[in-house]
Amino acid sequence: MVKSIWHLTLIIFFFLTLLRSTTPDPVYHFQQYLRIKTAHPDPDYPTAVSYLHELAKSIPNLQTRILNLHPHKPKPLLLITLPGSNPSLPSLLLNSHLDSVPAEPSKWLHPPFDAVKTDDGCIFARGAQDDKCIAIQYLEAIRNIFYKHPGFKPIRTVHICYVPDEEIGGLDGMAKFVESDEFKEMNVGFFLDEGQASTNDEYRVFYADRSPWNLVIKATGQPGHGSKMFDNSAMENLMKSVEVVSKFRENQFDLVKAGVARNSEVISANPVYLKAGIVADSSGDGKFVMNMQPSEAEAGYDVRLPPTVDPDLLKKRIADEWAPASRNMSFHIVEKGPLRDYAGRPLVTATNDSNPWWTVFKSAVEAAGGKLSKPEILASTTDARYMRVRGIPSLGFSPMKNTPILLHDHNEFLKDTIFLEGIKIYESIIKALSSFEGATP
Numbered sequence: 001m002v003k004s005i006w007h008l009t010l011i012i013f014f015f016l017t018l019l020r021s022t023t024p025d026p027v028y029h030f031q032q033y034l035r036i037k038t039a040h041p042d043p044d045y046p047t048a049v050s051y052l053h054e055l056a057k058s059i060p061n062l063q064t065r066i067l068n069l070h071p072h073k074p075k076p077l078l079l080i081t082l083p084g085s086n087p088s089l090p091s092l093l094l095n096s097h098l099d100s101v102p103a104e105p106s107k108w109l110h111p112p113f114d115a116v117k118t119d120d121g122c123i124f125a126r127g128a129q130d131d132k133c134i135a136i137q138y139l140e141a142i143r144n145i146f147y148k149h150p151g152f153k154p155i156r157t158v159h160i161c162y163v164p165d166e167e168i169g170g171l172d173g174m175a176k177f178v179e180s181d182e183f184k185e186m187n188v189g190f191f192l193d194e195g196q197a198s199t200n201d202e203y204r205v206f207y208a209d210r211s212p213w214n215l216v217i218k219a220t221g222q223p224g225h226g227s228k229m230f231d232n233s234a235m236e237n238l239m240k241s242v243e244v245v246s247k248f249r250e251n252q253f254d255l256v257k258a259g260v261a262r263n264s265e266v267i268s269a270n271p272v273y274l275k276a277g278i279v280a281d282s283s284g285d286g287k288f289v290m291n292m293q294p295s296e297a298e299a300g301y302d303v304r305l306p307p308t309v310d311p312d313l314l315k316k317r318i319a320d321e322w323a324p325a326s327r328n329m330s331f332h333i334v335e336k337g338p339l340r341d342y343a344g345r346p347l348v349t350a351t352n353d354s355n356p357w358w359t360v361f362k363s364a365v366e367a368a369g370g371k372l373s374k375p376e377i378l379a380s381t382t383d384a385r386y387m388r389v390r391g392i393p394s395l396g397f398s399p400m401k402n403t404p405i406l407l408h409d410h411n412e413f414l415k416d417t418i419f420l421e422g423i424k425i426y427e428s429i430i431k432a433l434s435s436f437e438g439a440t441p
């Protein structure tokens with residue numbers, strides 16, 4: 001008796017395993033992928049790459065390559081290719097980054113790497129929105145295309161790349177990939193990258209990123225006794241500037257509050273640190289000398305520029321008003337990203353009929369029953385800037401509608417039905433773009 005129950009259990013277990021491996025269950029694949037810890041500071045890239053590699057091998061017609069972007073560090077990039085019948089046409093590249101930001105488990109309802117699915121279908125995990133959803137959706141969409149139309153023949157080649165390190169700037173990720181021979185040979189004509197969730201019924205689409213600057217303004221001035229009243233101390237000089245920048249910030253923010261511009265369409269200049277004063281002693285208790293006015297003071301700002309802004313005009317404003325030499329001020333800008341492409345054009349992708357990729361993309365979303373909201377500039381940056389700087393049209397798009405925006409937040413989740421609808425949208429996009437034979441710029 002005991003023995004036969006054991007046998008029965010084994011048979012059921014075997015059957016379930018078989019079922020798992022023959023019935024593609026996209027939501028299950030999504031959960032499995034979310035359970036691989038690719039959060040910084042210690043992302044497990046090899047496991048993520050081998051998981052996606054295996055998944056790709058279960059789908060017809062896909063070729064796979066693994067590139068090692070760094071000679072000494074484990075920074076693999078998985079490249080998947082669906083060859084088109086006319087390789088001379090520029091290809092389509094779909095991108096998903098492998099890494100995610102860290103999570104603080106104590107602030108979460110469910111452990112952030114368990115990918116728990118609640119009764120109402122919400123899958124909680126770090127990376128659920130940013131951006132492991134699209135990683136699986138791309139593959140499951142291609143699987144569905146061949147399941148529904150076994151004879152489907154793409155004309156343009158479609159590539160998918162899974163890149164490391166997007167969340168930490170992409171220097172060992174996309175920045176290295178775009179320099180590689182493999183990338184050059186791909187002749188990429190159009191790039192689709194991650195976007196963001198939308199809280200309503202329309203999908204959001206992003207045609208540009210804002211460019212980040214780290215700005216430090218420094219003031220010098222006469223030092224003096226803390227009791228003395230005198231003009232032009234370093235603190236006074238800095239504080240005058242802080243007021244000017246605050247006024248500028250307020251004016252930009254007013255445009256947003258009045259509904260004239262979106263958050264991502266104005267220049268943001270947010271103060272992130274103030275540094276001045278003379279530390280009292282080396283005890284490390286952070287006390288300052290109180291009877292001395294220091295000879296130096298500085299402030300740091302996170303500045304973000306939409307691509308429509310002329311960077312030289314902003315630099316002139318900083319030199320004239322925010323850190324004027326006449327007030328013994330100086331400044332230093334670390335530009336964290338490009339503002340113009342190789343030909344000197346602003347880093348924007350046209351979202352009108354001048355861009356044939358856009359026209360095909362938009363109708364494909366609509367053909368699958370989706371609706372796009374007005375194209376936006378992304379408030380932060382993504383790997384798409386590495387493409388736009390090469391003049392490759394690029395859109396940010398993650399098909400998540402009716403979903404709270406939770407990227408980098410606690411309790412990041414995505415609902416299974418929304419995830420599955422996203423696959424349908426990509427089926428339509430991939431079919432349409434890979435069948436598109438028209439001329440492209």
Ligand SMILES: *[C@@H]1O[C@H](CO)[C@@H](O)[C@H](O)[C@H]1NC(C)=O
Binds near residue numbers: 222237
């Ligand atoms: C600038 O610094 C010089 C030298 O310390 C000082 O003589 C002058 O008054 C300062 N001017 C202002 C506007 O701070």
Ligand SMILES: *[C@@H]1O[C@H](CO)[C@@H](O)[C@H](O)[C@H]1NC(C)=O
Binds near residue numbers: 348351353354
């Ligand atoms: C299309 O969009 C681009 C980029 O925003 C713009 O420069 C161009 O004038 C637009 N063309 C048309 C025909 O509207």
Ligand SMILES: [Zn+2]
Binds near residue numbers: 097130131166
């Ligand atoms: Zn992301």
